[in-house]
Amino acid sequence: MSEASPAKAYALHLGVIALLFVLSFLLPDYYHGLLARIMVLAVFAMGYNMLFGYVGLLSLGHAMFFGAGLYGAGLAVIQLGWSVPAAFAAGLGCGAVLSLIIGLLALRTTGVAFMIVTMMFAQVVYLAILYFAAWTGGDQGMVVPQPTRVLTFGATSLDLTNPTVRYMAALGLFSLVLLITLAVVRSRYGRVLVAIRENEERTKMLGYDTFSNKLAAVIVSGTICATSGAAYALLFGYVGSSFASVQYSILPLLWVLLGGAATTLGPLLGTLFMYYVIDVTSGYTSAYLLIVGVALILLVLFFPKGILGTVRQRWLGWLP
Protein backbone atom coordinates (compact mmCIF):
# COMPACT_ATOMS: atom_id res chain seq x y z
CA MET A 1 0.00 0.00 0.00
CA SER A 2 2.51 2.60 1.02
CA GLU A 3 5.05 3.91 -1.44
CA ALA A 4 7.91 2.76 0.75
CA SER A 5 10.23 -0.14 -0.02
CA PRO A 6 8.76 -1.62 -3.21
CA ALA A 7 12.15 -3.22 -3.92
CA LYS A 8 12.11 -5.12 -0.61
CA ALA A 9 8.59 -6.41 -1.25
CA TYR A 10 9.38 -7.61 -4.76
CA ALA A 11 12.64 -9.22 -3.58
CA LEU A 12 10.75 -11.13 -0.89
CA HIS A 13 8.14 -12.41 -3.33
CA LEU A 14 10.71 -13.45 -5.92
CA GLY A 15 12.66 -15.14 -3.12
CA VAL A 16 9.61 -17.19 -2.13
CA ILE A 17 9.09 -18.22 -5.74
CA ALA A 18 12.77 -19.19 -6.06
CA LEU A 19 12.56 -21.21 -2.86
CA LEU A 20 9.52 -23.11 -4.16
CA PHE A 21 11.42 -23.76 -7.38
CA VAL A 22 14.43 -25.19 -5.55
CA LEU A 23 12.18 -27.32 -3.31
CA SER A 24 11.01 -29.17 -6.40
CA PHE A 25 14.44 -30.84 -6.58
CA LEU A 26 14.81 -31.49 -2.86
CA LEU A 27 11.46 -32.78 -1.65
CA PRO A 28 10.67 -36.49 -1.47
CA ASP A 29 7.94 -37.69 -3.85
CA TYR A 30 5.04 -37.51 -1.41
CA TYR A 31 5.71 -33.94 -0.29
CA HIS A 32 6.53 -32.92 -3.83
CA GLY A 33 3.04 -33.91 -4.93
CA LEU A 34 1.45 -32.37 -1.85
CA LEU A 35 3.19 -29.03 -2.36
CA ALA A 36 2.02 -28.90 -5.99
CA ARG A 37 -1.53 -29.34 -4.74
CA ILE A 38 -1.02 -26.73 -2.03
CA MET A 39 0.24 -24.18 -4.56
CA VAL A 40 -2.87 -24.65 -6.70
CA LEU A 41 -5.13 -24.32 -3.66
CA ALA A 42 -3.13 -21.29 -2.48
CA VAL A 43 -4.23 -19.62 -5.72
CA PHE A 44 -7.80 -20.28 -4.58
CA ALA A 45 -6.93 -18.68 -1.22
CA MET A 46 -5.31 -15.67 -2.93
CA GLY A 47 -8.46 -15.14 -4.96
CA TYR A 48 -10.52 -15.30 -1.79
CA ASN A 49 -8.15 -12.93 0.00
CA MET A 50 -8.55 -10.35 -2.76
CA LEU A 51 -12.20 -9.91 -1.81
CA PHE A 52 -12.16 -10.76 1.89
CA GLY A 53 -8.80 -9.30 2.89
CA TYR A 54 -8.67 -6.17 0.80
CA VAL A 55 -12.32 -5.19 0.21
CA GLY A 56 -13.60 -6.64 3.46
CA LEU A 57 -16.41 -8.61 1.81
CA LEU A 58 -16.89 -11.94 3.54
CA SER A 59 -18.26 -14.46 1.06
CA LEU A 60 -19.34 -17.91 2.17
CA GLY A 61 -19.81 -19.13 -1.37
CA HIS A 62 -16.46 -19.05 -3.09
CA ALA A 63 -16.59 -22.81 -3.71
CA MET A 64 -18.90 -21.97 -6.61
CA PHE A 65 -16.12 -20.03 -8.36
CA PHE A 66 -13.62 -22.83 -7.74
CA GLY A 67 -16.28 -25.25 -8.97
CA ALA A 68 -16.97 -23.13 -12.07
CA GLY A 69 -13.31 -23.39 -13.03
CA LEU A 70 -13.11 -27.06 -12.11
CA TYR A 71 -16.22 -28.10 -14.05
CA GLY A 72 -15.71 -25.54 -16.83
CA ALA A 73 -12.33 -27.04 -17.63
CA GLY A 74 -13.21 -30.65 -16.78
CA LEU A 75 -16.42 -30.78 -18.82
CA ALA A 76 -14.70 -29.09 -21.76
CA VAL A 77 -12.14 -31.90 -21.86
CA ILE A 78 -14.40 -34.83 -21.02
CA GLN A 79 -17.65 -33.92 -22.78
CA LEU A 80 -16.40 -31.69 -25.59
CA GLY A 81 -12.94 -33.14 -26.19
CA TRP A 82 -11.25 -29.73 -26.00
CA SER A 83 -7.48 -29.35 -25.71
CA VAL A 84 -5.87 -28.37 -22.39
CA PRO A 85 -5.37 -24.64 -23.17
CA ALA A 86 -8.93 -24.29 -24.52
CA ALA A 87 -10.34 -26.11 -21.50
CA PHE A 88 -8.32 -23.92 -19.14
CA ALA A 89 -9.70 -20.83 -20.87
CA ALA A 90 -13.20 -22.29 -20.63
CA GLY A 91 -12.75 -22.69 -16.87
CA LEU A 92 -11.64 -19.07 -16.54
CA GLY A 93 -14.50 -17.90 -18.71
CA CYS A 94 -17.07 -19.77 -16.61
CA GLY A 95 -15.61 -18.21 -13.45
CA ALA A 96 -15.63 -14.71 -14.91
CA VAL A 97 -19.22 -14.93 -16.14
CA LEU A 98 -20.46 -16.52 -12.92
CA SER A 99 -18.71 -13.91 -10.75
CA LEU A 100 -20.16 -11.09 -12.86
CA ILE A 101 -23.69 -12.43 -12.35
CA ILE A 102 -23.20 -13.22 -8.65
CA GLY A 103 -21.53 -9.84 -8.10
CA LEU A 104 -24.41 -7.93 -9.68
CA LEU A 105 -26.91 -9.75 -7.46
CA ALA A 106 -25.04 -10.27 -4.18
CA LEU A 107 -23.51 -6.77 -3.97
CA ARG A 108 -26.99 -5.38 -3.47
CA THR A 109 -26.53 -6.68 0.07
CA THR A 110 -23.83 -6.12 2.70
CA GLY A 111 -22.58 -7.79 5.86
CA VAL A 112 -24.43 -10.85 7.08
CA ALA A 113 -26.88 -10.74 4.17
CA PHE A 114 -23.94 -10.86 1.76
CA MET A 115 -22.64 -14.00 3.48
CA ILE A 116 -26.03 -15.69 3.30
CA VAL A 117 -26.70 -14.71 -0.31
CA THR A 118 -23.30 -15.95 -1.50
CA MET A 119 -23.74 -19.17 0.46
CA MET A 120 -27.18 -19.74 -1.09
CA PHE A 121 -25.91 -19.17 -4.61
CA ALA A 122 -23.06 -21.59 -3.95
CA GLN A 123 -25.60 -24.19 -2.80
CA VAL A 124 -27.54 -23.63 -6.03
CA VAL A 125 -24.39 -24.34 -8.02
CA TYR A 126 -23.60 -27.39 -5.88
CA LEU A 127 -27.12 -28.81 -6.24
CA ALA A 128 -27.14 -28.06 -9.96
CA ILE A 129 -23.97 -30.16 -10.29
CA LEU A 130 -25.72 -33.05 -8.51
CA TYR A 131 -28.93 -32.58 -10.48
CA PHE A 132 -27.27 -32.73 -13.90
CA ALA A 133 -25.51 -35.98 -12.98
CA ALA A 134 -25.79 -37.25 -16.57
CA TRP A 135 -23.14 -34.70 -17.61
CA THR A 136 -21.32 -33.96 -14.35
CA GLY A 137 -21.11 -37.43 -12.87
CA GLY A 138 -23.14 -36.28 -9.87
CA ASP A 139 -21.63 -37.05 -6.49
CA GLN A 140 -19.24 -39.57 -8.07
CA GLY A 141 -17.46 -36.85 -9.97
CA MET A 142 -15.41 -37.50 -13.06
CA VAL A 143 -11.85 -38.44 -13.83
CA VAL A 144 -10.11 -36.44 -16.54
CA PRO A 145 -8.43 -39.23 -18.55
CA GLN A 146 -4.64 -39.21 -18.47
CA PRO A 147 -4.06 -39.15 -22.25
CA THR A 148 -6.04 -35.91 -22.56
CA ARG A 149 -3.93 -34.06 -19.99
CA VAL A 150 -1.14 -33.15 -22.38
CA LEU A 151 0.00 -29.72 -23.49
CA THR A 152 1.16 -29.73 -27.10
CA PHE A 153 3.36 -27.04 -28.63
CA GLY A 154 3.99 -28.04 -32.24
CA ALA A 155 6.28 -31.07 -32.06
CA THR A 156 6.93 -31.02 -28.30
CA SER A 157 4.37 -32.08 -25.77
CA LEU A 158 4.26 -31.74 -21.99
CA ASP A 159 2.59 -34.45 -19.98
CA LEU A 160 0.77 -32.76 -17.11
CA THR A 161 0.58 -36.06 -15.22
CA ASN A 162 4.37 -36.10 -14.90
CA PRO A 163 5.17 -34.96 -11.33
CA THR A 164 7.85 -32.44 -12.28
CA VAL A 165 5.81 -30.92 -15.11
CA ARG A 166 2.82 -30.75 -12.81
CA TYR A 167 4.85 -29.10 -10.04
CA MET A 168 6.29 -26.54 -12.43
CA ALA A 169 2.87 -25.79 -13.94
CA ALA A 170 1.46 -25.27 -10.44
CA LEU A 171 4.43 -23.07 -9.51
CA GLY A 172 4.08 -21.05 -12.71
CA LEU A 173 0.40 -20.39 -12.06
CA PHE A 174 1.03 -19.62 -8.39
CA SER A 175 3.85 -17.19 -9.20
CA LEU A 176 1.82 -15.40 -11.83
CA VAL A 177 -1.19 -14.94 -9.54
CA LEU A 178 1.05 -13.92 -6.62
CA LEU A 179 2.75 -11.20 -8.67
CA ILE A 180 -0.57 -10.03 -10.10
CA THR A 181 -1.99 -9.81 -6.57
CA LEU A 182 1.04 -7.86 -5.41
CA ALA A 183 0.75 -5.46 -8.33
CA VAL A 184 -2.99 -4.97 -7.78
CA VAL A 185 -2.77 -4.28 -4.06
CA ARG A 186 0.07 -1.83 -4.57
CA SER A 187 -1.81 -0.03 -7.34
CA ARG A 188 -4.19 2.89 -7.08
CA TYR A 189 -7.05 0.45 -7.51
CA GLY A 190 -5.77 -1.50 -4.49
CA ARG A 191 -5.80 1.69 -2.44
CA VAL A 192 -9.46 2.25 -3.36
CA LEU A 193 -10.33 -1.33 -2.36
CA VAL A 194 -8.77 -0.87 1.07
CA ALA A 195 -10.57 2.46 1.45
CA ILE A 196 -13.89 0.72 0.74
CA ARG A 197 -13.04 -1.86 3.43
CA GLU A 198 -12.20 0.88 5.94
CA ASN A 199 -15.12 3.23 5.25
CA GLU A 200 -17.32 2.84 2.21
CA GLU A 201 -19.40 5.98 2.75
CA ARG A 202 -16.30 8.12 3.00
CA THR A 203 -14.90 6.56 -0.16
CA LYS A 204 -18.04 7.59 -2.03
CA MET A 205 -17.56 11.12 -0.74
CA LEU A 206 -14.10 11.12 -2.29
CA GLY A 207 -15.59 10.55 -5.72
CA TYR A 208 -15.48 6.78 -6.08
CA ASP A 209 -18.27 4.65 -7.47
CA THR A 210 -17.89 1.97 -4.81
CA PHE A 211 -20.37 -0.43 -6.42
CA SER A 212 -18.37 -0.67 -9.64
CA ASN A 213 -15.13 -1.05 -7.73
CA LYS A 214 -16.59 -3.83 -5.60
CA LEU A 215 -18.03 -5.54 -8.67
CA ALA A 216 -14.64 -5.47 -10.35
CA ALA A 217 -13.12 -6.97 -7.19
CA VAL A 218 -15.69 -9.80 -7.16
CA ILE A 219 -14.89 -10.58 -10.79
CA VAL A 220 -11.11 -10.53 -10.20
CA SER A 221 -11.52 -12.66 -7.08
CA GLY A 222 -13.95 -15.12 -8.70
CA THR A 223 -11.82 -15.49 -11.81
CA ILE A 224 -8.66 -16.18 -9.78
CA CYS A 225 -10.56 -18.86 -7.84
CA ALA A 226 -11.82 -20.35 -11.11
CA THR A 227 -8.24 -20.37 -12.40
CA SER A 228 -7.32 -22.48 -9.42
CA GLY A 229 -10.25 -24.84 -10.07
CA ALA A 230 -9.41 -25.21 -13.77
CA ALA A 231 -5.77 -25.93 -12.96
CA TYR A 232 -6.84 -28.47 -10.34
CA ALA A 233 -8.97 -30.36 -12.86
CA LEU A 234 -6.24 -30.43 -15.50
CA LEU A 235 -3.28 -31.12 -13.20
CA PHE A 236 -4.81 -33.60 -10.77
CA GLY A 237 -7.41 -35.10 -13.07
CA TYR A 238 -10.37 -35.22 -10.72
CA VAL A 239 -13.55 -33.18 -10.99
CA GLY A 240 -15.80 -33.77 -8.01
CA SER A 241 -18.87 -32.15 -6.53
CA SER A 242 -17.31 -32.03 -3.04
CA PHE A 243 -15.12 -29.19 -4.34
CA ALA A 244 -18.27 -27.12 -4.80
CA SER A 245 -19.67 -27.96 -1.36
CA VAL A 246 -19.87 -25.65 1.66
CA GLN A 247 -16.65 -27.08 3.02
CA TYR A 248 -14.72 -25.58 0.11
CA SER A 249 -16.28 -22.19 0.79
CA ILE A 250 -15.11 -22.30 4.41
CA LEU A 251 -11.60 -23.63 3.71
CA PRO A 252 -10.27 -20.59 1.82
CA LEU A 253 -11.62 -18.38 4.60
CA LEU A 254 -9.68 -20.45 7.15
CA TRP A 255 -6.51 -20.47 5.06
CA VAL A 256 -6.63 -16.71 4.66
CA LEU A 257 -7.43 -16.06 8.33
CA LEU A 258 -4.56 -18.33 9.37
CA GLY A 259 -1.98 -16.88 7.03
CA GLY A 260 -3.12 -13.30 7.47
CA ALA A 261 -5.94 -11.49 5.68
CA ALA A 262 -4.83 -8.64 3.43
CA THR A 263 -1.28 -9.95 3.19
CA THR A 264 -0.05 -11.16 -0.19
CA LEU A 265 1.82 -14.22 1.10
CA GLY A 266 -0.64 -15.09 3.87
CA PRO A 267 -2.83 -17.33 1.68
CA LEU A 268 0.13 -19.56 0.78
CA LEU A 269 1.29 -19.73 4.37
CA GLY A 270 -2.21 -20.50 5.67
CA THR A 271 -2.84 -23.24 3.10
CA LEU A 272 0.57 -24.75 3.74
CA PHE A 273 0.11 -24.66 7.50
CA MET A 274 -3.34 -26.28 7.44
CA TYR A 275 -2.19 -29.05 5.12
CA TYR A 276 0.89 -29.85 7.16
CA VAL A 277 -0.92 -29.82 10.49
CA ILE A 278 -3.51 -32.22 9.07
CA ASP A 279 -0.77 -34.31 7.48
CA VAL A 280 1.34 -34.59 10.60
CA THR A 281 -1.47 -35.08 13.10
CA SER A 282 -3.34 -37.66 11.00
CA GLY A 283 -0.20 -39.79 11.22
CA TYR A 284 -0.65 -40.08 14.97
CA THR A 285 -4.37 -40.23 15.58
CA SER A 286 -7.67 -40.58 13.79
CA ALA A 287 -8.94 -37.66 15.89
CA TYR A 288 -6.67 -35.29 13.97
CA LEU A 289 -9.45 -32.76 13.37
CA LEU A 290 -9.54 -32.23 17.12
CA ILE A 291 -5.88 -31.24 17.09
CA VAL A 292 -6.44 -29.04 14.05
CA GLY A 293 -9.23 -27.32 15.96
CA VAL A 294 -7.01 -26.72 18.97
CA ALA A 295 -4.27 -25.36 16.71
CA LEU A 296 -6.77 -22.98 15.12
CA ILE A 297 -7.98 -21.74 18.49
CA LEU A 298 -4.40 -21.14 19.66
CA LEU A 299 -3.62 -19.23 16.49
CA VAL A 300 -6.66 -17.03 16.83
CA LEU A 301 -5.73 -16.35 20.46
CA PHE A 302 -2.09 -15.49 19.86
CA PHE A 303 -2.13 -14.40 16.21
CA PRO A 304 -5.52 -12.70 15.82
CA LYS A 305 -4.47 -11.13 12.53
CA GLY A 306 -3.10 -14.39 11.16
CA ILE A 307 0.55 -15.33 11.00
CA LEU A 308 1.74 -12.70 8.53
CA GLY A 309 -0.74 -10.09 9.72
CA THR A 310 0.76 -10.31 13.20
CA VAL A 311 4.32 -10.33 11.84
CA ARG A 312 3.53 -7.17 9.88
CA GLN A 313 1.94 -5.48 12.87
CA ARG A 314 4.77 -6.24 15.28
CA TRP A 315 7.94 -6.41 13.24
CA LEU A 316 7.79 -5.85 9.51
CA GLY A 317 5.57 -2.87 8.75
CA TRP A 318 6.60 -2.81 5.09
CA LEU A 319 5.14 -6.26 4.35
CA PRO A 320 2.57 -5.94 1.56
Added chain:
Amino acid sequence: MTPLLTTKGLSCSFGGLRAVDNVDFTLMPGEIRAVIGPNGAGKTTFVSLVSGRIQPSSGAIVFDGADITGLPTYARVRRGIAYTFQITSVFANLSAYDNVALPAQLTLSDSRSMGALRAGVMTALERTGLADRAHMPAGQLSYGHQRLLEVAMGLALKPRLLILDEPTQGLADSEIDNFIELVRDIAKNATVLLIEHNMPVVMQLADRITVFNAGRILAEGTPEAIREDAAVQDAYLGTAP
Protein backbone atom coordinates in the same frame (compact mmCIF):
# COMPACT_ATOMS: atom_id res chain seq x y z
CA MET B 1 -22.05 36.10 -13.82
CA THR B 2 -23.86 32.76 -13.53
CA PRO B 3 -24.14 31.29 -10.05
CA LEU B 4 -22.02 28.25 -9.20
CA LEU B 5 -24.76 26.66 -7.16
CA THR B 6 -28.49 27.26 -6.94
CA THR B 7 -31.23 25.34 -5.21
CA LYS B 8 -34.89 25.81 -6.07
CA GLY B 9 -37.61 24.84 -3.62
CA LEU B 10 -35.30 22.31 -1.99
CA SER B 11 -37.05 20.28 0.73
CA CYS B 12 -36.21 17.25 2.77
CA SER B 13 -38.45 15.58 5.33
CA PHE B 14 -37.64 12.95 7.90
CA GLY B 15 -41.01 11.53 8.87
CA GLY B 16 -43.06 14.53 9.87
CA LEU B 17 -40.08 16.83 10.37
CA ARG B 18 -39.26 19.16 7.49
CA ALA B 19 -35.51 19.46 8.12
CA VAL B 20 -35.06 21.58 5.01
CA ASP B 21 -38.14 23.45 3.89
CA ASN B 22 -38.46 24.99 0.44
CA VAL B 23 -35.01 26.56 0.31
CA ASP B 24 -33.99 28.82 -2.58
CA PHE B 25 -30.27 29.40 -2.34
CA THR B 26 -27.73 30.99 -4.68
CA LEU B 27 -23.96 30.90 -4.40
CA MET B 28 -21.69 32.93 -6.70
CA PRO B 29 -18.27 31.62 -7.80
CA GLY B 30 -15.34 32.77 -5.67
CA GLU B 31 -17.41 33.54 -2.58
CA ILE B 32 -16.78 32.46 0.96
CA ARG B 33 -20.29 31.87 2.23
CA ALA B 34 -21.01 31.05 5.84
CA VAL B 35 -24.14 29.17 6.84
CA ILE B 36 -25.15 29.75 10.44
CA GLY B 37 -28.16 28.95 12.56
CA PRO B 38 -29.15 27.29 15.81
CA ASN B 39 -28.76 23.55 16.33
CA GLY B 40 -31.30 21.61 14.31
CA ALA B 41 -31.84 24.46 11.87
CA GLY B 42 -31.13 22.17 8.91
CA LYS B 43 -27.63 23.37 7.97
CA THR B 44 -25.99 19.97 7.80
CA THR B 45 -29.04 18.47 6.09
CA PHE B 46 -28.89 21.26 3.53
CA VAL B 47 -25.23 20.64 2.62
CA SER B 48 -25.85 16.88 2.67
CA LEU B 49 -28.50 17.44 0.00
CA VAL B 50 -26.04 19.49 -2.03
CA SER B 51 -23.30 16.85 -1.75
CA GLY B 52 -25.71 14.02 -2.47
CA ARG B 53 -25.48 12.12 0.79
CA ILE B 54 -29.24 12.54 1.20
CA GLN B 55 -31.89 12.63 -1.51
CA PRO B 56 -34.31 15.58 -1.38
CA SER B 57 -38.07 15.07 -1.02
CA SER B 58 -38.61 17.76 -3.64
CA GLY B 59 -36.85 20.64 -5.35
CA ALA B 60 -33.83 20.93 -7.61
CA ILE B 61 -30.10 21.51 -7.28
CA VAL B 62 -28.20 23.16 -10.13
CA PHE B 63 -24.40 23.17 -10.13
CA ASP B 64 -22.54 25.16 -12.76
CA GLY B 65 -25.61 25.32 -14.99
CA ALA B 66 -26.42 21.59 -14.88
CA ASP B 67 -29.17 19.91 -12.87
CA ILE B 68 -27.45 17.49 -10.47
CA THR B 69 -30.47 16.59 -8.32
CA GLY B 70 -30.48 12.94 -9.44
CA LEU B 71 -26.72 12.39 -9.52
CA PRO B 72 -25.11 9.99 -7.03
CA THR B 73 -22.58 11.33 -4.55
CA TYR B 74 -19.45 10.18 -6.37
CA ALA B 75 -20.54 11.83 -9.61
CA ARG B 76 -21.06 15.15 -7.82
CA VAL B 77 -17.59 14.90 -6.32
CA ARG B 78 -16.22 14.38 -9.81
CA ARG B 79 -17.97 17.54 -10.95
CA GLY B 80 -16.18 19.47 -8.24
CA ILE B 81 -18.24 19.38 -5.04
CA ALA B 82 -16.08 18.31 -2.11
CA TYR B 83 -17.42 17.84 1.39
CA THR B 84 -15.44 17.60 4.62
CA PHE B 85 -17.21 15.92 7.45
CA GLN B 86 -18.43 17.51 10.64
CA ILE B 87 -17.46 14.36 12.51
CA THR B 88 -13.91 13.53 11.58
CA SER B 89 -13.93 10.47 9.36
CA VAL B 90 -10.45 10.03 8.03
CA PHE B 91 -9.28 6.47 7.28
CA ALA B 92 -7.73 5.80 10.69
CA ASN B 93 -5.72 2.73 9.67
CA LEU B 94 -4.23 4.30 6.56
CA SER B 95 -1.32 6.73 6.58
CA ALA B 96 -2.00 10.43 6.15
CA TYR B 97 -0.34 10.05 2.75
CA ASP B 98 -2.76 7.33 1.63
CA ASN B 99 -5.71 9.32 2.94
CA VAL B 100 -4.81 12.18 0.63
CA ALA B 101 -3.64 9.93 -2.21
CA LEU B 102 -7.18 8.55 -2.56
CA PRO B 103 -8.71 11.86 -3.65
CA ALA B 104 -5.50 13.00 -5.35
CA GLN B 105 -5.28 9.99 -7.68
CA LEU B 106 -8.82 10.70 -8.83
CA THR B 107 -8.05 14.19 -10.08
CA LEU B 108 -4.81 12.99 -11.68
CA SER B 109 -6.50 10.30 -13.77
CA ASP B 110 -4.92 11.63 -16.97
CA SER B 111 -1.40 11.28 -15.64
CA ARG B 112 -0.42 7.83 -14.51
CA SER B 113 3.01 8.65 -13.15
CA MET B 114 3.91 8.00 -9.52
CA GLY B 115 5.77 11.32 -9.36
CA ALA B 116 2.72 13.39 -10.27
CA LEU B 117 0.63 11.64 -7.62
CA ARG B 118 3.31 12.12 -5.00
CA ALA B 119 3.60 15.82 -5.87
CA GLY B 120 -0.17 16.29 -5.71
CA VAL B 121 -0.42 14.57 -2.33
CA MET B 122 2.52 16.45 -0.82
CA THR B 123 1.17 19.80 -2.04
CA ALA B 124 -2.12 19.21 -0.22
CA LEU B 125 -0.27 18.02 2.90
CA GLU B 126 2.06 21.02 2.84
CA ARG B 127 -0.78 23.51 2.49
CA THR B 128 -2.34 22.06 5.64
CA GLY B 129 1.01 21.76 7.44
CA LEU B 130 0.96 17.97 7.65
CA ALA B 131 3.84 17.15 5.30
CA ASP B 132 6.13 15.92 8.08
CA ARG B 133 3.44 13.54 9.31
CA ALA B 134 2.72 11.97 5.91
CA HIS B 135 3.56 8.43 6.98
CA MET B 136 1.79 8.41 10.33
CA PRO B 137 -1.43 6.40 10.52
CA ALA B 138 -4.22 8.96 10.43
CA GLY B 139 -5.73 7.53 13.61
CA GLN B 140 -2.61 8.45 15.55
CA LEU B 141 -2.75 12.14 14.55
CA SER B 142 -4.03 14.63 17.11
CA TYR B 143 -7.64 15.73 16.75
CA GLY B 144 -6.64 19.08 15.28
CA HIS B 145 -4.40 17.42 12.74
CA GLN B 146 -7.16 14.99 11.79
CA ARG B 147 -9.40 17.97 11.05
CA LEU B 148 -6.66 19.44 8.89
CA LEU B 149 -6.27 16.08 7.16
CA GLU B 150 -9.97 16.23 6.30
CA VAL B 151 -9.35 19.58 4.66
CA ALA B 152 -6.28 18.24 2.85
CA MET B 153 -8.42 15.41 1.45
CA GLY B 154 -10.95 17.98 0.27
CA LEU B 155 -8.20 20.09 -1.27
CA ALA B 156 -6.69 17.13 -3.10
CA LEU B 157 -9.97 16.78 -4.99
CA LYS B 158 -9.23 20.20 -6.51
CA PRO B 159 -12.85 21.16 -5.86
CA ARG B 160 -14.72 24.07 -7.36
CA LEU B 161 -16.96 24.10 -4.32
CA LEU B 162 -15.53 23.07 -0.96
CA ILE B 163 -18.09 22.48 1.77
CA LEU B 164 -16.61 22.69 5.26
CA ASP B 165 -18.94 21.41 7.96
CA GLU B 166 -17.97 22.94 11.32
CA PRO B 167 -14.25 22.75 10.58
CA THR B 168 -13.06 24.59 13.69
CA GLN B 169 -15.05 22.49 16.14
CA GLY B 170 -12.68 21.20 18.82
CA LEU B 171 -9.69 23.21 17.60
CA ALA B 172 -7.51 25.27 19.95
CA ASP B 173 -7.44 29.06 19.50
CA SER B 174 -3.95 28.98 18.00
CA GLU B 175 -5.05 26.36 15.50
CA ILE B 176 -8.09 28.44 14.56
CA ASP B 177 -5.91 31.39 13.48
CA ASN B 178 -3.96 29.15 11.13
CA PHE B 179 -7.19 27.69 9.92
CA ILE B 180 -8.59 31.08 8.93
CA GLU B 181 -5.47 31.72 6.85
CA LEU B 182 -5.86 28.31 5.23
CA VAL B 183 -9.47 28.94 4.21
CA ARG B 184 -8.53 32.35 2.74
CA ASP B 185 -5.82 30.61 0.76
CA ILE B 186 -8.24 27.93 -0.49
CA ALA B 187 -10.76 30.59 -1.50
CA LYS B 188 -8.33 31.98 -4.08
CA ASN B 189 -9.12 28.99 -6.33
CA ALA B 190 -12.41 27.67 -5.02
CA THR B 191 -15.78 28.69 -3.70
CA VAL B 192 -16.18 27.89 -0.02
CA LEU B 193 -19.39 27.04 1.77
CA LEU B 194 -18.75 27.07 5.48
CA ILE B 195 -21.01 25.83 8.25
CA GLU B 196 -19.70 27.33 11.43
CA HIS B 197 -20.78 28.05 14.99
CA ASN B 198 -17.76 30.12 15.94
CA MET B 199 -19.01 33.68 15.21
CA PRO B 200 -15.59 35.41 15.22
CA VAL B 201 -14.44 32.95 12.53
CA VAL B 202 -17.58 33.58 10.50
CA MET B 203 -17.27 37.36 10.79
CA GLN B 204 -13.62 37.28 9.69
CA LEU B 205 -14.02 34.92 6.78
CA ALA B 206 -17.42 35.23 5.20
CA ASP B 207 -18.22 37.47 2.25
CA ARG B 208 -21.88 36.78 2.85
CA ILE B 209 -23.81 34.92 5.53
CA THR B 210 -26.94 32.82 5.20
CA VAL B 211 -28.92 32.25 8.39
CA PHE B 212 -31.01 29.09 8.70
CA ASN B 213 -33.79 28.62 11.20
CA ALA B 214 -36.25 25.72 11.37
CA GLY B 215 -35.32 24.49 7.91
CA ARG B 216 -35.79 27.82 6.17
CA ILE B 217 -33.54 30.72 5.21
CA LEU B 218 -34.21 33.40 7.77
CA ALA B 219 -31.86 36.05 6.42
CA GLU B 220 -28.98 36.53 4.04
CA GLY B 221 -26.47 39.35 3.62
CA THR B 222 -23.06 40.75 4.48
CA PRO B 223 -21.65 40.09 7.95
CA GLU B 224 -22.48 43.67 8.96
CA ALA B 225 -26.07 43.43 7.77
CA ILE B 226 -26.55 40.10 9.56
CA ARG B 227 -25.14 41.49 12.78
CA GLU B 228 -27.68 44.33 12.62
CA ASP B 229 -30.63 42.13 11.67
CA ALA B 230 -33.16 42.03 14.50
CA ALA B 231 -34.74 38.73 13.46
CA VAL B 232 -31.36 37.02 13.40
CA GLN B 233 -30.48 38.36 16.80
CA ASP B 234 -33.73 37.02 18.08
CA ALA B 235 -33.28 33.55 16.63
CA TYR B 236 -29.63 32.99 17.09
CA LEU B 237 -27.26 35.63 18.33
CA GLY B 238 -29.22 36.48 21.43
CA THR B 239 -30.34 39.98 22.32
CA ALA B 240 -27.71 42.54 23.32
CA PRO B 241 -27.55 43.21 27.03
